[in-house]
Amino acid sequence: MWRKKTAWLILLGLAIFIKIFSLFPDAVEKYYASGFYPVISKLQRILLGWLPISVGDIFYALVIVWLINRLYKTIRRVAKKQTNKKYWLQALAQLGFIVLVVYVSFNLLWGLNYNRRGVAYQLGLKVERYSKDDLVQVMRQVVSRLNALDSLSRVNREALLRKRNLFNGATSAYDQLARNEPHFTYSFSSVKPSLYSYLGNYLGYTGYYNPFSGEAQVNTTVPLFVQPFTTCHEIGHQLGYARENEANFAGYLSARSSQDPLFRYSVYFDLYSYSRFYLYAQDSVTARQLDAELSPGIKTDYHELREFVKKYRNPMEEVIDHLYGQYLKANNQPGGKLTYNEVVAWLVAYYKKFGAEAI
Template sequence: MWRKKTAWLVLLGLAIFIKIFSLFPDAVERYYASGFYPVISKVQRILFGWLPFSVGDIFYALIIIWLIRTLYRTIRRVVKKQTNKKYWLQALAQLGFIVLVVYVAFNLLWGMNYNRRGVAYQLGLKVERYSKEDLIHVMQQVVVRLNALDSPSRVNREGLLRKRNLFNGATAAYDQLARKEGQFTYSFSSVKPSLYSYLGNYLGYTGYYNPFSGEAQVNTTVPLFVQPFTTCHEIGHQLGYAKENEANFAGYLSARSSQDALFRYSVYFDLYSYSRYYLYAQDSLAAKLLDAQLPPGIKTDYRELREFVKKYRNPIEEVIDHLYGQYLKANNQPGGKLTYNEVVAWLVAYYKKFGKEAI
């Protein structure tokens, strides 16, 4: 009995400490994001990165099996009228204990990064509201990049069918970036194809990070030109950039540093989509004028992506989208799923500080 009480006290103490500590972004940045987390994440990648399959995906599968089994047993006991007040109190206590374990483990292993200062602080960027003119200036540079990369990015696109080329390419991109910005140093690679890639097409995800195993998983069934930026985005999560706009910006900085034209094309392709979302809402004519400057090949890629998304659209995806949006809001991202698009504000801030050649 005393062991259970001790475990409860330890977990409650850790949970309270985590909650209070998270209120101080400077401390989180210094002691957790730049201190404890890099060590624990490297240990995770050393332990599991060498395995050819995703340990985290297997872990999730076991959890789902356990939940189904527990639900089945509970329903059977209810039907057979084998439950009483004591049973439900014990079940509630067990559930509370599990929630505490998950909360503490999640935050210690990665989740505290949601409360750090982050990449804007590291790069000295002033992220603020931007004008339509600022947005158009940035998008014009993105269009220039896309036009220049259209042909080179198609030379060896099928090479990404070998996933090792994709993952090695993303690692090399971060190596290039780290030569200028040391905080993006990525060692002990642990990026793998998701075991649930086809399921991801129906649930609407292209990749995800597993904080319990330190692995980055990529949906390798989506169009090839999407995968490089997704991979760089997930490595951004591994480096401790938890918020989606930050992971997108880390993915942008790394992919644009790549010597592979397809990686650079992939990131500008996504950035144009994110930017166009906001510009079209303000000035649809300006957005269409920029669209007209894109070469036929890029327009073909956009059509392919739209058809791919349309093919797998289903009611469950809408539910998952809503739940995931709520998860993001609960983790210091009030914009929900639009947080991904907020990378545009970071891009404008980067443009203002370093000029158009930096885009």
Template sequence: MSSKKYPWIVLLILFAAIKTFSLFPDSVEKYYSGAIYPVITAVQRILLGWIPFSMGDIFYALTAIFLIVKLYRFFRIIARKKADRYFWLNGIKQAVFFSLSVYVLFNLLWGLNYNRKGIAEQLQLQEDLYAKEDLLAVVDRLVERLNEFDTIGRINRRYLGVKSNLFVGAIEGYDTLAQYRKEFVYRYASVKPSLYSYLGNYLGFTGYYNPFSGEAQVNTTVPLFVQPFT
């Protein structure tokens, strides 16, 4: 068997294993989300969390440049009418191999969490019926709390305007929750401003998690009152 086929065999086996494993949420929750993933993300954050800027965003930029160069060469060959049968077969093979590689890597690093039982299962949350009066009571309470925080925010506006202070506050919030629920334990913090924050204002995202680097990216150019919801 040609050695060139080994990467394909490995990728296809991993692809099939991931697809099959994802069909069993209980197993995903226990073995991946509860055991494998915490180790993966801890290693990522230890390696990259200390860097003040987003390595994941740089990785995305380099990937975009790589794809643009590939597409440019692809269409240039077509324009020169040099696209023979081998060219098309090789192009399809490269595209499939790249897609499989991204799929496998994404799922192993984070994507399988989409198939876990979820936070509702962990916290044993029940979906109960509620009346209109209950909803209005919750809204009134939220308004009261927002007014209280507004007063605090006016006093501490300068402090809250510093990105690092917001990140530290978010981590402290997790530490407080972790005293009551182990699901909120957050070690080796890796929270950084997104290098694409201004672009996000037009595309509509306020933050995202980079599964390839383990970094939490925050759009820090949106109004302060929006950032806590990121």
């Protein structure tokens, strides 16, 4: 009994400490994001990165099986009228203990990164509200980059069918970036194809990070030109950029630094989509004018992506989108799923500080 009480006290103490600590971004940045987290994340990647299969995906599967089994047993007991007040109190206590374990382990292993200063702080960017003119200027640079990369990105696109080429390419992109920006140094790679890639097509995800195993998973069944930026985005999460807009920006900086034209094409392809979302809401005429400037190959890729999304659209995807949006809001991202698009603000700030050639 005393062991259970001790475990409860330790978990409660850690949970309270984590909550209070998370209120101080400077301390989180200094002691966690730049101190404790890099050590624990590297250790995770050293231990599991060499395995060809995703341990985190297997872990999730086992958890789901366990939950289904517990639910089945509970329903049976209820049906047989074998439950009483003591049973439900014990069940509630077990649930509370599990929630505490998940909360503490999630935050210690990665989740506190939601409360760090992040990319803008590290790069000295002034991220603020931007005008339509600022957005259009950045988008014109993105269109120029996309058009220049259109033909080059198709020369050896099929090479990414070999997943190792995709993952090594993303690692190399971060190596290039880290030469000038050591904050983005990525060592001990642990990027793997998701065991649930086809499921991801129906649920609407292209990749995800598992904080319990330190592995980055990529949906390798989506169109090839989407995968490079997705991979760089997930590595951004591994480096401690928990918020989706910041992981997108880390993905942008790395993919843009790649020597592979398809990686550069992939990131500008996504950035155009994010930027166009905001421009179209303000000025649909200008958005369509920029669309018209895209080369035919790029338009073909956008059509392919739209058809791919349409093929797998289903009611469950909307439910998952809503739940994930609520998760993001609960983790310091009030924009929900629109947080991904907010990378545009970082891009505009980067443009203003370093100029058009930096885009």
